[in-house]
Amino acid sequence: MAAPNSNDAANAGASGTAPAGEEDTSIEALARRVQEHMTLANNPAARRHKFWETQPVGQFRDAADTSLPDGAIEPPTPLSEVRADPYPLPAAFEWLTCDLDDDALLADLYSLLAHNYVEDDENMFRFNYSPAFLRWALKPPSFFRAWHIGVRAKESKKLVAFISGVPARIRARDDVVRMAEINFLCVHKKLRSKRLAPVLIREVTRRVHQENIWQAAYTAGVVLPTPITTCRYWHRSLNPKKLIDVGFSRLGPRMTMSRTVRLYKLPDAPLTPGFRRMELRDVAAVTRLLRAYLAKFVVAPDFDEVDVEHWLLPQEDVVDSYLVESPETHEVTDFCSFYTLPSSVLNNATYATLKAAYSYYNVSTKTPLQQLMNDALIVAKQKNYDVFNALDVMENESFLKELKFGPGDGQLHYYLYNYRIRNGIKPSELGLVLL
Amino acid sequence: MAGDWQELGQTAAIGLIFAFLVAKLISTVIAFKEHNLRITRSPPASPTAASSSPPRPDTPAPPQPSRGDDVSSDSDWEGVESTELDEEFSAASAFVAASAASGTSVPEEAQLRLYGLYKIATEGPCTAPQPSALKLKARAKWNAWHKLGAMPTEEAMQEYITIVHELFPNWDAGSSMKRKDEDSMASASGSKGPMGPVFSSLMYEEDEGNESELGDIHVLAREGATDDILKHLAAGEDVNVRDTEGRTPLHWAVDRGHLSAVEVLAKANADLNAKDNEGQTALHYAVVCEREDIAELLVKHHADLQIKDEDGNTARELCPSSWSFMNQAN
Numbered sequence: 154m155a156a157p158n159s160n161d162a163a164n165a166g167a168s169g170t171a172p173a174g175e176e177d178t179s180i181e182a183l184a185r186r187v188q189e190h191m192t193l194a195n196n197p198a199a200r201r202h203k204f205w206e207t208q209p210v211g212q213f214r215d216a217a218d219t220s221l222p223d224g225a226i227e228p229p230t231p232l233s234e235v236r237a238d239p240y241p242l243p244a245a246f247e248w249l250t251c252d253l254d255d256d257a258l259l260a261d262l263y264s265l266l267a268h269n270y271v272e273d274d275e276n277m278f279r280f281n282y283s284p285a286f287l288r289w290a291l292k293p294p295s296f297f298r299a300w301h302i303g304v305r306a307k308e309s310k311k312l313v314a315f316i317s318g319v320p321a322r323i324r325a326r327d328d329v330v331r332m333a334e335i336n337f338l339c340v341h342k343k344l345r346s347k348r349l350a351p352v353l354i355r356e357v358t359r360r361v362h363q364e365n366i367w368q369a370a371y372t373a374g375v376v377l378p379t380p381i382t383t384c385r386y387w388h389r390s391l392n393p394k395k396l397i398d399v400g401f402s403r404l405g406p407r408m409t410m411s412r413t414v415r416l417y418k419l420p421d422a423p424l425t426p427g428f429r430r431m432e433l434r435d436v437a438a439v440t441r442l443l444r445a446y447l448a449k450f451v452v453a454p455d456f457d458e459v460d461v462e463h464w465l466l467p468q469e470d471v472v473d474s475y476l477v478e479s480p481e482t483h484e485v486t487d488f489c490s491f492y493t494l495p496s497s498v499l500n501n502a503t504y505a506t507l508k509a510a511y512s513y514y515n516v517s518t519k520t521p522l523q524q525l526m527n528d529a530l531i532v533a534k535q536k537n538y539d540v541f542n543a544l545d546v547m548e549n550e551s552f553l554k555e556l557k558f559g560p561g562d563g564q565l566h567y568y569l570y571n572y573r574i575r576n577g578i579k580p581s582e583l584g585l586v587l588l
Numbered sequence: 589m590a591g592d593w594q595e596l597g598q599t600a601a602i603g604l605i606f607a608f609l610v611a612k613l614i615s616t617v618i619a620f621k622e623h624n625l626r627i628t629r630s631p632p633a634s635p636t637a638a639s640s641s642p643p644r645p646d647t648p649a650p651p652q653p654s655r656g657d658d659v660s661s662d663s664d665w666e667g668v669e670s671t672e673l674d675e676e677f678s679a680a681s682a683f684v685a686a687s688a689a690s691g692t693s694v695p696e697e698a699q700l701r702l703y704g705l706y707k708i709a710t711e712g713p714c715t716a717p718q719p720s721a722l723k724l725k726a727r728a729k730w731n732a733w734h735k736l737g738a739m740p741t742e743e744a745m746q747e748y749i750t751i752v753h754e755l756f757p758n759w760d761a762g763s764s765m766k767r768k769d770e771d772s773m774a775s776a777s778g779s780k781g782p783m784g785p786v787f788s789s790l791m792y793e794e795d796e797g798n799e800s801e802l803g804d805i806h807v808l809a810r811e812g813a814t815d816d817i818l819k820h821l822a823a824g825e826d827v828n829v830r831d832t833e834g835r836t837p838l839h840w841a842v843d844r845g846h847l848s849a850v851e852v853l854a855k856a857n858a859d860l861n862a863k864d865n866e867g868q869t870a871l872h873y874a875v876v877c878e879r880e881d882i883a884e885l886l887v888k889h890h891a892d893l894q895i896k897d898e899d900g901n902t903a904r905e906l907c908p909s910s911w912s913f914m915n916q917a918n
Contacts, residue, residue, distance in 0.1 A: 273787040280787060338783050346675055350782050374786035386788035393794070394877060405795025406810070407802060409835070409843045411873040413794045496787065542788070563788020588785070 202378050204351050209571040211379035219575065224328065225367065226571050235362045240352050242304060246313065248356070249303035253291055259284050261312040262303070267497065270339045271374075274562070277400050278496040278507060282337075286471045286493065290336070290588050293319050294459045299360050300333065304349060313341040316353040318361055322455040323370055323585065324447075325574060329455045333361040334587055335371040335570075358570075369570035372587050374563065381452065381569055384544040384580045386561035387553045389530060390417045392539040399498045399507060401540065402559075417557060421535070423475075423528035425520050431474035431488070436462045438485035439476065446516040446584075450547060452567075452574070453584025465490055465514065472513065475532060477520050486519035489529045491541065492588065512543035513586055523552040530556060546583045677745035680752040681706060683759045694755055702751055704732035708744035713737060801832045802840075809837035809853070812846030817853065827858045834865035842873040842882050850882050860891040867897035875907040875914075884913050 206212065209226040239248050253259050263284045272279045282290070291301055296319050304314035318333035335357060340349045361369060388402075393413045396402045404410060431439060440461040447453040456464070465474045470493045477487040490513040498504045510533040517525050533541050543549050543558060544565060552558075567583060684702060688694075694702075707714065714734040719726040736744070752759055805825055808816045817837065821827055828836050838858045841849035850870075854860065861869050868876075871891045874883035883903075887893070893904045893914065907914045 271785055271787050273789055278787055278789070280785065336784060346678070354783075371783050372785060373783040375782065377782075386786070388788070388790050390790075396790070397794070400789075402790035403793040405793040405798060406807075407798045407800045408793070408795040409839070409873070410845075410877045411839075411843050411868065412796070414876050416794075416796065560791045561788030562791045563786040565786045565788075568783075 204354075205378045208378075210377070210568065211381075211573050213378050216379065221573060221575060223326065223573055223575055226573050227367070229365070229367045230362070232363070232365060236359050240356050240359065242349075242352060243347060245307055246304050246349075247307050249305045249312065250299055251301040251303045251315070252298065253288055253301060258312075259287065262287060262315060265312050265315060265341065266337065266339055269342050270337075272499075275400075277499055279499060281495045281497045281506065283470060283493070283495070285468065286588075287337075289463075289468060289471045291317050291319060293321075293463050295320055297360070297364060299363070300357060302353065302357055302360065304353070313344055314349050314353060315339050316357045318357050318369065320364075320366065321370070323368075323452065324455045325452050325569070325572060330368050330572065331366050332569075332572075333357070333366055333369040335369050336588060368572045370585065370587065371568050371570065372565050373568065374565065376566060377568065379568075380566035380577065381574050382567050382578045382580050382583050384546055384565045384567065384583070386563040386565065387543050387545065387549075387558035388561050389541040389543070389556060389558040390539075391419070391530065391534045391541055392537075393417045395504060395507075395539050399501050399504050401507060419527075419531050419534045421531075423531050425477055425487075425524060425528050427478045427480045428475060428528050429478060430467055431465065431476050431490075433462070433466060435476060435485060436466065439465060439474070439488055442485065442488050442516045442518065443514060447514075450584030451578045451582040452569075473510070473532070473536075474513075475529065477525070479519070487517045487525050489515040489525050491529060491533065493538075494588075507540065508538045510538045510541045511586075512541065512549065515547070515549075522548060523555055526552045527556055544586065545580045546586065547581065550581060673742060673745055673749075676749055677709060680749045680759070683756070684752060687756070698751060698755060700728060700732035702748060703729050704734075704736050705739075705744045705748040705751070707733040708736050708739050709741050709748060712741070713739075799832075800835075803829055803831060805829060805837050806831045806835065806840050809840040809846070809849055810844050812841065812844060812849045814846075814849050814852050817849060818856075821856050827853060827856045828862055830862075834863065836862045836864075836870070838862065838870045839864055839868075839873055842870045842879065842886075843877060845877065845879050845882065847881055847885065850885060854885070854889045860886055860889055861895060863895070863897075867895075867899075869895050869897075869903065871895075871903040872897055872901075872906065875903045875911075878908070880911060883907065883911065887913050 211226070215221060242248065251258055251262060253262070263282070266287070267279070267281050270280050270282070300318035300320075302316050303312050305312050316335065316338045318335050321332050321334050322329050323332045324330070335354075338350060338353060340347070340353075358369075361367075390396050390402060390413075393402065393416070394410060397404050397410065397413070404413065436458050440456060440458045443456055443461060443465075447456070454460070465472065467473050472490060472492045474488065474490040476485050476489075478485050491510040492513050494509055494511055496507045496509060498507055510529075512526075512529070515522065515525065515529070530541055541558075542561070543553065545553065567585070567587075714730065714736075716730065716733075718734070719730050721727060802810070805817060805820045806829075808820065827838075830836060831840075835843075836858060838850065838853045838860070839862070841853055860871070863869055869891065871883060871886050871893065872895075873879075874886060891903075894902055896902055904914050
């Protein structure tokens with residue numbers, strides 16, 4: 154990989170040695186490029202991505218080239234050629250492979266993320282993944298500890314940055330590929346100008362390669378080269394008064410709180426007969442349902458029973474799964490799930506936390522999907538969630554408007570690393586939810 | 589002269605890449621000063637701080653005023669964080685480069701001053717040979733740089749920022765937007781990280797395609813503008829006037845939770861039992877919106893708890909069981 158840092162050094166050297174005011178064509182060319190970058194900042198497709206242009210990802214310039222085949226962009230390199238040593242960090246920092254079974258370290262990671270991870274544009278909310286959630290998200294079957302990568306300050310030993318990967322089998326069209334799901338890239342707020350993110354990404358890539366895995370899946374709120382699809386978040390108010398009070402939603406000048414509260418009112422208990430919480434004994438049935446359903450989508454995880462037991466068996470305040478067991482035949486016919494991701498409410502005197510449920514995997518064969526999801530809303534409301542969020546992936550669009558979800562301001566772009574899917578896919582062709 | 593300005597912007601943009609390295613150098617210099625100060629000023633917090641070994645370029649650090657809700661102590665940041673001045677300078681020069689690129693015009697004198705300061709901040713004192721007197725532009729730029737002599741880097745950054753503030757008073761108003769537009773891979777300073785999930789909130793306000801029309805006094809009640817409500821009432825306005833949904837000013841004051849406005853309206857003999865077009869009284873609103881203090885006030889003023897709305901519910905039936913005043917009354 155061509156490291157952006159070496160480019161930086163070359164650029165810096167060039168501008169440093171040029172006499173003031175001299176017309177130097179190479180500098181001019183460089184200046185033009187930098188200027189293009191600045192002026193085209195609002196046109197994502199035309200922006201330059203110094204780092205990503207060196208990576209095996211779909212490039213914007215190739216978008217129109219239909220001759221490029223789907224599949225790996227680069228063949229695997231021999232393992233002996235994978236760089237053996239970690240990438241160098243700025244002198245004050247060191248790598249730390251994180252042991253998430255260590256409660257103290259998990260607490261450090263929780264705190265790094267709780268104070269420095271993703272916020273909304275107005276800095277009113279910040280994701281607050283719970284320690285139990287982090288363990289669940291980062292320790293799936295056959296996880297690699299080496300992929301839980303921390304950076305700490307040498308002196309204070311304080312954890313200041315993190316990135317992670319977990320292994321997954323993801324199917325793209327007919328091709329089941331071993332991939333890494335990359336997530337939880339976080340750099341402490343005080344270090345944002347240190348350019349740590351690129352080195353974290355290179356390091357996790359190196360460690361993924363060391364396991365002979367050459368593809369990855371990740372999401373971002375920003376447009377990079379090149380999304381396989383772009384999804385939108387939708388939100389269903391469960392506790393509208395609180396959502397309005399904390400600024401998650403707003404009340405129109407002619408709308409009353411009273412009517413809004415009544416608009417989102419839900420029954421006290423699920424309506425579908427046989428709707429119940431998933432248990433360990435359901436793993437086989439749920440796996441069958443899920444495998445059959447996910448086969449419909451162009452890109453989706455390839456779950457087996459071990460995966461289902463990890464990712465979908467309910468864990469309090471981490472992941473919730475419900476199913477419909479036919480009262481007559483006792484057959485499991487439908488399934489729905491959501492994960493729990495609270496956010497800190499920043500600067501609000503009354504509320505500290507917003508409790509959000511995120512739609513995960515849902516399968517309907519007998520119960521209409523809309524009715525199934527309405528029951529999911531009802532149990533989420535019973536469990537005191539404030540809002541139920543869903544992406545417009547899979548068949549979700551079929552129930553969003555009907556169940557009073559409103560569109561969100563957040564777009565989520567999905568990416569594959571070193572895997573091309575020509576022309577991309579529609580959100581409804583995506584069967585993958587990353588946490 | 590516009591072309592020249594653009595060229596200056598380009599130079600600034602190239603230098604931006606360089607600014608990071610310089611910023612690190614500066615923080616080391618400041619750190620060195622602070623480090624020494626701290627040793628004399630306060631008892632050392634740790635054996636490392638006590639040692640008087642010469643500071644390595646990467647370890648000593650300025651204690652920074654802690655911002656936000658971070659709980660860590662400042663000493664954790666020894667040698668690792670960038671200063672606010674670095675960041676502001678870097679943002680200001682990016683802004684100048686961007687506005688130059690978009691053709692914004694700036695007086696030539698200011699352009700040259702910014703150029704000189706930028707060169708000092710990023711490269712230090714001018715050591716380049718003087719360009720030929722025939723190259724007017726180049727000579728003017730060289731002069732602008734050269735005449736600043738050995739001005740300290742921080743001073744140059746500070747003055748640069750000051751000039752940008754004078755030229756474009758609102759340049760940093762949308763700084764979070766600008767940051768997001770930077771190369772997202774190189775900089776993770778925006779609220780959205782370079783990769784990972786996204787926080788989304790509802791795009792549209794709640795209004796349900798609402799076409800209701802409000803009178804002035806309804807709006808005042810909605811906003812809790814107690815004094816103005818009193819003025820309208822003194823001018824003879826009906827305290828029970830309805831909007832198109834049958835709501836009185838009292839409904840609106842209760843709905844938005846303005847206790848003092850509710851009090852004023854109650855004292856002005858507003859009809860506490862007025863129903864909106866859906867049969868709900870102000871007390872229904874207070875219950876549905878969980879405004880306990882207001883509900884208690886209405887009950888104290890003898891609002892009727894037995895009135896049923898269109899769905900057949902009384903306020904008492906809808907209210908949380910913990911509201912004991914709703915059960916004692918009547």
